[in-house]
Amino acid sequence: MSLPDWNARFSETEFAYGTEPNSFLAKNAHLLVDPVLSIAEGEGRNAVFLATQGLRVHAVDGSDVGLAKAAKLAANSGVSISTEVADLNDFQPEPQTYGGVVSIFAHLPNSIRDSLYPLLVQSLKPGGILILEAYSENQRDRGTGGPGELDLLMTCTKIERELPGLETILLQETQREVVEGKYHTGVASVIQFIGKKLG
Known part of the structure; x- marks a missing residue:
């Protein structure tokens, strides 16, 4: 499997x-409640935006280079975020800690999702919200962003199977124009999910 x-x-x-x-x-x-965990945060664009909305954000990524840019982006935007360099294969978020969890284009193999996704659900406080967007399996041959391996791409069925314990607020596959830097640009097929922690 070829990853960047x-x-x-x-x-x-x-x-x-x-x-x-x-x-x-x-x-x-x-919809998000403080504090928020953002996985695969990269260079910080989403975490910094959430911080500008008054939320405390913990940004996790496997790239120390990306998170260093995230911290600089936060400083330039007049906000602060906490960062953690972590391999998502081993990441263990604290249970019942977060009011929100964010996963934006975090394309992970099933072997990691199987262990990580239940931990993300557990990390939410009761009533907490998870927001996820990922490229769908139908995105594979479009050439407008995302990985080429089906295992890394999502479907609504995968979401339903892999994120139990959340009440579905929104789950859909849709096509939309994505304009996010040079690697994510063009009409894309995406899975969008918003779930609320039960209890």
Whole structure:
């Protein structure tokens, strides 16, 4: 399975996916409750946006280079975020800690999702919200962003199976124009999910 060298990608002067937040997240950020965990945060565009909305954000990524850019972006935006360099294969978020969990284009193999996703659900406080957007399996041959391996791409069925314990607020596959830096640009097929922790 071929995955990007994230440190190399984030070492480029420009921001690989831009500095503006993901539009699906921005539209639904009002649903999130403090504090928020953002996984695969990369260079910080989403975490910094959420911080500007008054939320405390903990940004986790496997790339120290990306998170260093995230911290600088936060400082330049007049906000602060906490960061943690972690391999999501081993990441263990504290249970019942977060009012929100954010997963934006965090394309992970099933072997990692199987262990990580239940931990993300457990990390939510009762009533907490999880917001996820990912490229769908139908995105594979479009050439407008995302990985080429089906295992890394999502479907509504995968979401329903892999994120139990959440009440579905929104779950859909849709096509939309994605404009997020040079690696995510063009009409894309995406899975969008918003879930609420039961209890």
